[in-house]
Amino acid sequence: MRLNRSNLCIKLFVKRKSLDDARRSCSQTSARLVVLDTEEKNTDVGEYIKGTKDTATYLIGLTDVKEEGRFVWENGKDVVFSNWYNSQPDDNTGKNCVVFFPTTYQWYNYPCTDQKYICEKRF
Template sequence: CSSGEAPDSQHAKSNRGSKVTEETVALVVFSIFLAAALIVIYRLCEFVCRCCNLFKDDPCYKCEEGWEQHGGKCYYFSINKSSWKQSRDECRAKGGDLVKIDSREEQTFLERRLKDVMNEAEDKFWIGLTDSAVEGRWVWADGSPLNERLQFWSRDEPDNWTGTDGEHPDGEDCVGMGEKGGAKDLKCWFDAFCSKPHRSICEKAAVKGQCVCV
């Protein structure tokens, strides 16, 4: 008994059926991957939206080129070496002043940062602290007194040294900081002759704006 169909015709039908099955499987697999991709994109967008809602009211801070931003302030680590007064004048010309250290966290940032920017052990930096008006009464450049709980003097400092032969009768009235190898408990302040050339740290408020999600 014969079906009446030629063998070649039966083979062609078999190939067409196999091809349709492969295309169906490929389409199903593609659909699964597409659905998975859409789910991932949706979750990512949802996460970004939550982050935007969380931080939309937080301020964003910006500093000018050459300044470093930290904690809402901008810092400039000078390359030039000059006296304390000249250093302060340079900072003020840039719209800031010699740095005033208001917290242990700020001292931590500066102490660690100086380890990176100091070229050698003697490469120290002026900060905005002085007792030039009244000996022993340390005040910041803005006139505010030094907080006794926020002092980071190196060992045996301040010592108000007057020089080998007493050539500086007024002693050491200006303060610098920096310890290339790192300072124990952040204590790296020292008093020095105000005329001594050092690098300096300038400080000014960062420009505040609103964060924008992109």
């Protein structure tokens, strides 16, 4: 799906994969896990998923895998814009990934277990 306002194409993947496998899947098409680094992008992606009527969580390109408690985007940048759900992130050492809830457009830190995921590619 092309998001004109954000100058990117996104693709939702419903086959659940781990963080590493989702990254590999995205990179096979020269894409990456989605970086929701602005309110505009966060809203655009949420609106698109909401339109599909899917209410499941989706893995996004934000983790604290390298350093517990320091969340970094797939593009290597620190978080400036955020949309964490109340009490998130909750600093649980088993939760190094972040998922996006399309019903609220909010983020939760979550284990890096098999999840649906979103890839993005600039155009």
